[in-house]
Amino acid sequence: MKVVLGLGNPGKEYEQTRHNVGWWLLDHLADVWRLEGWRKDGDARVLDGVVGAQRVRLVKPQTYMNLSGAALRPYLRKPGWQASKDLLVVVDEVALPLGAFRLRAEGSAGGHNGLKSVQGALGGSTLYPRLRIGIRPADEQRRIGDLADFVLAPFGKIERAEVLELMPRLTRAVETWLDEGILVAMNKHNGQP
Numbered sequence: 001m002k003v004v005l006g007l008g009n010p011g012k013e014y015e016q017t018r019h020n021v022g023w024w025l026l027d028h029l030a031d032v033w034r035l036e037g038w039r040k041d042g043d044a045r046v047l048d049g050v051v052g053a054q055r056v057r058l059v060k061p062q063t064y065m066n067l068s069g070a071a072l073r074p075y076l077r078k079p080g081w082q083a084s085k086d087l088l089v090v091v092d093e094v095a096l097p098l099g100a101f102r103l104r105a106e107g108s109a110g111g112h113n114g115l116k117s118v119q120g121a122l123g124g125s126t127l128y129p130r131l132r133i134g135i136r137p138a139d140e141q142r143r144i145g146d147l148a149d150f151v152l153a154p155f156g157k158i159e160r161a162e163v164l165e166l167m168p169r170l171t172r173a174v175e176t177w178l179d180e181g182i183l184v185a186m187n188k189h190n191g192q193p
Helices: 016-031 065-076 113-121 148-153 157-180 180-188
Strands: 002-006 039-041 044-051 054-061 087-097 101-104 132-137
Touching: 002 016, 002 044, 002 065, 016 044, 016 054, 016 087, 016 132, 016 157, 039 087, 054 065, 054 157, 065 113, 087 101, 087 148, 087 157, 101 157, 101 180, 132 157, 157 180
Parallel strands: 002 054, 002 087, 087 132
Antiparallel strands: 039 044, 044 054, 101 132
């Protein structure tokens, strides 16, 4: 089973925040793939389905960002399941401008508490694919200020529209990962205008 782990924070007050774009993509995937029936499963809400020939589970941790890795416990016990090929973590990325995204096969947490938690759950391994969605303002003159305040603030109307406009491209990137793996997905989708 392929697991798409969207990072975010539970609670109505966080739904529209920059930190929750991972959940936005999971909701979009569920809609496009016509999956229904989110349910509680341990430390997460999950939704199962089949996309093409792949069994897929969408996972939204319910532990807040800095403890997101706890949602991976059940998968780490499954025989044959490997984070390097069966997991895709979807995360907000302040180092990328709004409207940009990058797939990576591995790498450091880059200061992101959610990725630090995932890495901790994987025994320190950085060998897991991730889809980083840019949230930095496109206007270079705009100051971010306190990073925690910035990521926990909602997008403005224009920024929100730009993120939603990106969803079809993000969906294609996830579907390529499902069908052909992270390296092909990176080659096809990274750097696309």
